[in-house]
Amino acid sequence: MKAKDIRELGAVEITARIAELERERFNLLFRGATEPLSNPLRLRSIRRDIARLQTVLAQKASATEAAR
Secondary structure, three states: OOOOHOOOOHHHHHHHHHHHHHHHHHHHHHHHOOOOOOOOOOHHHHHHHHHHHHHHHHHHHHHHEEEE
């Protein structure tokens, strides 16, 4: 997911997407502990997507505070 696409989302949608990716990450970590993953690099992409989402969310929060 690109940062440009994320910036078009609202704060509620970003938070929902973070929760969804955290659940997927947990499931992959759990499954990876018991069996080999078919695509282990998916964990890396999920982690980076979560970081991007959190960064944009923080930028939006600071922008609203600066506007006050």
